[in-house]
Amino acid sequence: MALDDAAEVVETAATEIDAVVIGAGPVGLFAVFELGLVDIKTVVIDILDKPGGQCAELYPEKPIYDIPALPTVTGQELTDRLMEQIKPFGAEFVFGERVDELARAEDGRFHLKTDAGRALIAKVVVIAAGGGSFTPKRPPLDGIEVYEGSSVFYAVRRMEDMRGKDMLIVGGGDSALDWTLNLAPIAKSLTLLHRRDEFRGAPHSVEKMRSLVAEGKVRLLIGQMTKLHGENGSLEAVTVKTAGGEEHVTVNAMLPFFGLTMKLGPVAHWGLNLNENLILVDTEKFETSEKGIFAVGDINWYPGKLKLILSGFHEVALMAQAAHKIVHPDKKLMFQYTTSSSSLQKKLGVK
Amino acid sequence: MVKITFIQPDGASQTVEAEPGLTVMEAAKLNDIAGIEAECGGACACATCHVYVEPAWVEKTGKPADIEEDMLDFAFDVRTESRLSCQIKVTPELDGLTVRVPAKQF
Numbered sequence: 001m002a003l004d005d006a007a008e009v010v011e012t013a014a015t016e017i018d019a020v021v022i023g024a025g026p027v028g029l030f031a032v033f034e035l036g037l038v039d040i041k042t043v044v045i046d047i048l049d050k051p052g053g054q055c056a057e058l059y060p061e062k063p064i065y066d067i068p069a070l071p072t073v074t075g076q077e078l079t080d081r082l083m084e085q086i087k088p089f090g091a092e093f094v095f096g097e098r099v100d101e102l103a104r105a106e107d108g109r110f111h112l113k114t115d116a117g118r119a120l121i122a123k124v125v126v127i128a129a130g131g132g133s134f135t136p137k138r139p140p141l142d143g144i145e146v147y148e149g150s151s152v153f154y155a156v157r158r159m160e161d162m163r164g165k166d167m168l169i170v171g172g173g174d175s176a177l178d179w180t181l182n183l184a185p186i187a188k189s190l191t192l193l194h195r196r197d198e199f200r201g202a203p204h205s206v207e208k209m210r211s212l213v214a215e216g217k218v219r220l221l222i223g224q225m226t227k228l229h230g231e232n233g234s235l236e237a238v239t240v241k242t243a244g245g246e247e248h249v250t251v252n253a254m255l256p257f258f259g260l261t262m263k264l265g266p267v268a269h270w271g272l273n274l275n276e277n278l279i280l281v282d283t284e285k286f287e288t289s290e291k292g293i294f295a296v297g298d299i300n301w302y303p304g305k306l307k308l309i310l311s312g313f314h315e316v317a318l319m320a321q322a323a324h325k326i327v328h329p330d331k332k333l334m335f336q337y338t339t340s341s342s343s344l345q346k347k348l349g350v351k
Numbered sequence: 352m353v354k355i356t357f358i359q360p361d362g363a364s365q366t367v368e369a370e371p372g373l374t375v376m377e378a379a380k381l382n383d384i385a386g387i388e389a390e391c392g393g394a395c396a397c398a399t400c401h402v403y404v405e406p407a408w409v410e411k412t413g414k415p416a417d418i419e420e421d422m423l424d425f426a427f428d429v430r431t432e433s434r435l436s437c438q439i440k441v442t443p444e445l446d447g448l449t450v451r452v453p454a455k456q457f
Contacts, residue, residue, distance in 0.1 A: 058396035140427050140455040172424050195429050200421050224428065258457070259425040261390065261397070 014119035017043045017092075018327045020112055021126045022099050022267075025053025027297030027312030028128030029082040034320035035126075036089030037344055040327050043120060044091050045112075047098040047133045052079035054130055057260070068310060078309075088349040094118065098133050102270045102293075110292065124323045127279060127288070127295040128312070131262035139170070139256050141228050151235035152254045156183075164188050166250050168238055170225065171257030177201040177209055179255055184218050191219045191249055193240060223247065225256075267299070275301045285322035286315045292326050294319045353441050356449040357384045357402075369441045375450065376400040376437035386452035393437040395419055398426035399457070400436040402450040412439050412448070427457050 019035055021028045024046035032042050048057055055064075055075030063072045073081070097114035102125060105111050112120045136154035138144060144152060156162065156179060167187040169180050172194040178201075180192045192209065197220075199206045212218040223242035230236040235254060240247045264277050273280040273289035278301035281288055288295050296319055297312035305311070324333050338344045345351035352368040355378055359365075369378035379387040379400070388399035395418055404412050409432050415423065419438045423429050436450065 058391055059394045062394055137425065137457055140457045195424060196420075198420075200424065226428075259397075261457075 014111070014121045015043060015092075016121045017041055018122065019043075019124045019126060019323060020045065020099075020110070020120055020122040021091075021128055022046075023053060023128035023130055023297070023299075024048070024051040024093065024095070025128060025130045025297065026055055026078055026082055026309050027130075027316060028053065028126070029079070029086055030313050031126050031128055031296060031316040031319065032086040032089055032091045033082075034316045035323060036086065036091070037338070037347060038320050038324040038328075038333060039331075039347075040124070040320065040323055042089070042091045042126075043094060043122070045094040045097055045099055045114060045120075047096065049096045051083055051093065051095075052076065054262075055079050057134060064309070066308065066310065088347060098265065100266045102266075104290070104292075108292070123292070123327045125293045126316075126319065126323070127267060127293065127299055128297045128316075129265075129267060130298045132264040132267065132277075132299070133262065134260040135263045135265065136256075137258040137261045139225060139258060141225060143228060146233050147228065147230060147235045147254070150233045151230065151252055152256065154256065156255065159183065159186060162187055162253055165253040167191070168193060168249060168251040168254045169257070170194070170254065172196070172199045172201065173257060173259070174201040174205065175257040176255075177205040179257075180209055180218060181205060181212070184212055187253075189219070189250075190217075191221050191251070193221045193223060193225065193249075195222070195224050197222050221247070221249070264299075278305075284318065286319045287322060294323065353443060353446045353448070355441070355445070356447075357387075358449065358451045359385060360452065360454040371441050371443055373441045374437050375402070375439040375441060375448070376435070378441060379436060384452065386456060387436060388456045389437060395422055395435060395438055398422050398424075398435060401426040401429075401453050401456055402434055402436045403430055403453065404432045404434050404439075405449040405451065406432060408445070408448050408450075411444055425457075426453075427455050428453060 018040045019042045021031050021042050021044045024044050035042050056079050060076035063074055067073055097116045099112050100115050101113040103111050110122050110125050162183050163186045165187050167190045169176050170193045184190045213220045223240040225238050226241050227239040238249050238251050279288050279295035281295050281300045281302055283302045286294050286296050296315040298307045336344050355369055356364055356366045367382040376389050390399040391397040419435050
């Protein structure tokens, strides 16, 4: 729903910053730390509405056992601890937006633009996008692509667009329930389709949905979609398999909510050398084929690469050394330890 | 070792040997069984290792836990014998287990 704010940022001037980190997973967060130690200020952008990436989205409760010195830590705890650790560096966070464009300007800096129209200018870019951006799952129904954007929507940008439609909302989580509650008053008809009569969403939303069903304002159908029918990109009906047989539901707007999957997304079009959907980097600086653009964590590849959080932590430390040369070309970088360096301790706010 | 048979939508079948303690998903991945994607790596956080347990084995593999049932909401063509193979532990009792790989993982 962050997209609703898009209009507000379209016209504002570009934010100028030392570094943009794309991805707020554990490796992106630790990049803020390592960059901060070498005086590089960062903006972190993530498509999710919170930090943590896969750790927070896919397995917040699952213990991780291979983070050095933390015998067991959950994805959420790790995220919380990293957020605490990087606090002294005052990074700016942009959540709910995806970086769509990345291009080098004449002065050597990078111009970035998000899907909400936000513009940034950075001296270095650190891609820490993990498995790529989280994208709504597309139901594997034949020909669904032709309806996308005209009759099939994975997000509602403007509720008004749904006015007077015969709507089908599919799913059993909060997105499906929330949109059922929001759109029932303006749709011509609204059917909520789910494979079972049990919902994962918030109990009070389930309750509200059930009362709308009781009032006859929403139809609850238990079953699964098998076929789409329509012409020229307009959906007309959906075949649904139910316990009682097949049913033909008249539909001209459908919202399928089947969770998220990860796609490389716009990164694929930034002209970087790739190796099977992963960004090729060197192992000295973790720099891509473009000087000043680095890739760290699960999204990069080099011989011997292991997709481990701890590998990503190592990568950002080396990346930061190389980024320093670009951001502060006239400053000499002295290797220091946080244990003994009073200047590092000052940056960390412990001295 | 425990024998597990995977049947593809086109009827082709492949029998593999799995060590007890592994999951059926891991046994599939170790043997390059087509159609078992396991995008999340076994965290019960996606639904791309969906299988249909052959009816004769449904009792032995048991019912999905709540979290697995929730995740099955994200699978396609879910049936009563649907399971996520990362949530089925290989045990000696499952020797001979047969599962079908769905036409589409998503």
